[in-house]
Amino acid sequence: MAQTQLAILLTSIALVVIGLYSAIFIDNIIKKIIGISFIEEGANLFIVAIGYKAGGVVPILMPGMDTSWFAANAAYPLPFGLVLTSIVIGASTLAVMLALVMVLYRRYGTLSTKVMLADTSKQEEYNE
Amino acid sequence: MLDFVLMIIIILSAILALIQKDLLKAAILTGFSGGALAVLFQILLAPDVALTQAIVGAAIIPVFIALAVKKTQREDS
Amino acid sequence: MKLYDQIFDVVKQFKKLFSPGPVTNADVSGSLTAEMFLIVSLILSAILLRHINILLAGIVTLILAVVLISSIPLIPKFKLEQEDSLEKMLFYAVLTLSIIVVFLYWGGNLV
């Protein structure tokens, strides 16, 4: 069903666009990080959709299956393997970002990006 | 049919998470989005990815965010 | 004489650029060098358009030269646009991404 794949492509593009929107327009840093993590999810969804085969079977060779029938009908497993790695990378990146946010909250007492991550080059240059 | 419903859930919960004033609700809605994505992966014939995404996207990431919210502040001001 | 006044005004504007702290002559001369380097190199790279169309290159170079020289304290504006705040960095990053993708996706027949 090409309809499903088209819908999935649109969903992943929508996720990427939501992420880019939140990167520019949302001020709260935790929400910004949540929004940016949607970009990663959109990319993952797109790559999984590449391997999908309409009316196919899960790419695991069970005993008793005919090999040539399996090769013709199974989904393409390479993208699935890539996405596994990518999910874990995304989660670890998110964890590191949240840890940095927790440290910085102690110093600034706010979650606003405009205050927390403003231009710092002037303050440090000439402090008498 | 289920896959279209899941896609709508993913996008709606993503948008709802970003317009919440309460950050804890945003964390829970992120978990909704991740969980729906896991079910969608299962429909797309990728059970191994679905398992990983169910653990990471529906459990670990919301817990991380909730911990960060607990250590900082809950309202988005 | 007017251009001279304008250049003299530039030096005053540089004072604000290094505002907390003194302004040394080395800094001002560096900024003046940067100003001239910026104008000359931008005009020079505009000449590269001649590989597409010679007339276009001539017009763009002339317009660029007039615009750059008439708005002469460029460096304060330039530095303001490229400061360290996350807002500006994200804005320019997303802008570049959208320009690249739009150009390449819909401009395929230009290749």
Add this chain to the structure above:
Amino acid sequence: MNELIPLMVIVPLISALIISAFSKFNKVTKIFALIVAVCLPLIPLLSNYGLHYFGGYQPILDNVTNVVYHPAITYSFTFLQQVFIAMIGILTFLVVFVYLTKYRKVSGPYLFLLFLGTAAVTAMLLTDDIFHMFVFFEILALAQVGIVAASSIDYSYEMALKYMILGSIGSPIMLLGIGFLLAITGSVNVTDIAAAVHNGLVDIKSPVFLASLGLIFFGWLYASGFPPFHTIKSGIYSKAEPHGAALLQSFTVVSMISIVLIMIRIYSSLPIFEVFIVFFSILAMILGVSLALTQTDFRRMIGFLAVGELGFIGLGIGLGTQFAITAGLFQALNEIVITALLFIGFGAIVEATNEVDTRKLGGLLAYHPKVSLMLLLGGLAMAGVPPFNGFQSKLMLVQASLSCGFPELSILAIMVSIATFVVFVKTFYVMFLRPKPNDLEVEGKEVPRSMVFAMGILLIIILALGLFPDMVVNGISNFVGGIL
């Protein structure tokens, strides 16, 4: 001895894990880290050229279509990889040496990050698999963030978080581009993709292929710190400790050339690809150098200069002929050494004076003559003065752009070199030659011996590459002829 090829990645990776696990035994950790750091440049020099297939899966020849498929993750090791990995190894050794002698109590996690970054860039250079490269690119980004956040400089956490947020936009976009390529060709092996593109199996004018170029290109801009990422790249250099910054810039250079070599192999039939690279390189050179001229923090100034010099590499690669790409890669090698020397040298000045603002410094020539002399020579090498290596590669670049029919580009390259020279002369005058300000305290503070030693070694490499450039240029030229 082809078995040594995977060891180049495995040795730093395993030793990083061991060091962070047993970091409470201080003395043992120090000795172990030093031994591993000595081994790092030796492994690539001892290894033979060749290919390594992980898991032993040899390439499969399809009898019907006569096409070769590569099922395994492949590492290819040639002269280019040997030179760059050996240089990264030498630099890692010097940085670890400086770090170990600076602190009595070493931190295991910091050494872990240094070795992790080295392993990641080595894998990025060696690999022939685009997704494998992406994974190590993400690991490299995490290691870079860690190195920045571990420094005790003010506002380093903020800079690390900014870098990470920008990275979490850049990396998934690159992943999306890899996904597009995978959707078109069904493979992630670069040799297979390139064969499919050059045999006409892929329509190179299809919008999907062009969009994949755009998305991967954006990821490359993030990796190499070209505009719009030049501010954040120079920012993380200035917020890391000096020896960390010396390693960080080498990571940037190597990740840049490893991604761009893969892109050349896939997209070289598209003329717009070279136009894009030249455009962003020109922008990087102009913005980097003109912002470096206005900085008062000298660490930030070197950061902007490092970004501007990267534009030369991109210029050489964007011109696209064999001679030009050779010049660009040679410039990349030179840039790694010279910028490392400058970061370590200026870091020594920070150690001795505790001051980073050029307006508060002066008269240091009398107190630290050795460091200032070596810094002067390094700056001249960066500006492209004979007989140093920067002169050789920049001369090659100017010749290449002239022979390609772009005299404007050669004029621009010469102008950027002159501006670099101005930046350097200005900073050298302000810091070392003018009278010392009264409130500056320099008495009784010594530059660490290990830093002077590291600078000496780097200076010897600079002179050797400048006097005998044929050592590496011929090999790189053969490599470039192979991929074109």
